[in-house]
Amino acid sequence: MPDPIRPLPAQTAHAYDADDLKVTSGVNLGDSLAEAACCEPGDIYRLAPGAMPRRLLLHPEGNDPASLCIAEGSEIGQPGDIISLMSGLTLMTPDGDQVETLFVRHAATGAGFALPLSPMAPRTDYTLIASREDLSGLRITDVVCTSFAAGTMITLPGGAQRRIEALAPGDEVLTRDHGAQPIRWIGKATMRAIGGFAPIVIAAGTLGNLADLVVSPHHRIFIYQRGRRVGDTAELLVQARHLVDGDRVARREGGFVDYHCLVFDRHEIIYAEGVPVESLMVNEATISRLPPELADEVRARFPGLSQSQHFGTEAGRELLDDAARDRLLRR
Helix, strand or coil: CCCCCEECCCCEEEEEEHHHEEEEECCCCCCECCCHHHCCCCCEEEECCCCCCEEEEEEEECCEEEEEEECCCCCCCCCCCEEEEEEEEEEECCCCCEEEEEEEEECCCCCEEEEECCCCCCCCCEEEEEEECCCCCCCCCCCCCCCEECCCEEECCCCCEEEHHHCCCCCEEEECCCEEEECCEEEEEEEECCHHHCCEEECCCCCCCCCCEEECCCCEEEEECCCCCCCCCCEEEEEHHHHCCCCCEEECCCCEEEEEEEECCCCCEEEECCEEEECCCCEHHHHCCCCHHHHHHHHHHCCCCECCCCCCEEECCCCCCHHHHHHHHCC
8 A cells, every 4th residue: 555645844944043134235224134014125135144044843833824833853942932923025136036034033032033935145135025914824934845736747657647646655657767667755735825935837838848837946847958058968957937937937926836746766857747857856955954754754765865966957047048048948
């Protein structure tokens, strides 16, 4: 009997002290990150040199999604302390990447913390472009999965297709390099489709897909290039968010999205809506960001955590100017 699908909890975060993220240019020069009402769009923030995030483990407190309690193993506060979700802030880097950041308060001390939902780097300008206090339904998480939206058709050996939510561990899926391979693990998370969690929609026909392909922003698409190339190799792995052009590839905000991720014995290239895409790559960098109970399960299933990236050039935003993106999307 196949193993049941385990939900992907959203109860781990990496928190910076609010004072680690200050305005370096703008109206509130010198101020730390704070609630939405205290922040001014257009202000530019930077991480303090040497700032290090601290691990924060959380459990829901009652039925209020904006109130959580600290769990055992956190590097902030004491187990049982309340953490209140105050505001959501959208920051933008000079190259156009958005970093959704939550501002929370530790009730016992009143201390504020910034919880970026994707990595932040020192010596980088982060411009505040939006802030909001209505965060109903949002759960604190910094787990970035390579995930497919519910309804995505996955190709099986022999060419048949099946919706991803109908797959189970043990089912075989067609891979580009190793033929039929069994699924070892499936993760699932339901997220509010806002900011960095909003899915990327690749319109039907853009990459040869017969239907829209809907994936999480960090999910990488495999592109084999013939003729003129972007990057140094014929094989590219491109995060879906880097393909957004507002026309053929767009970010879809609003409502909720069910994300599913697939794990195999190796990091594989599989086919979703007929398009080659990556599976979730399991290694210590991935697992260290999962909630402890889930991390323990994945470590037990994948001893050594030694999966390495499928061969191919990682095409970041620096490679994908408008002309390069247009060439890729015409293929």
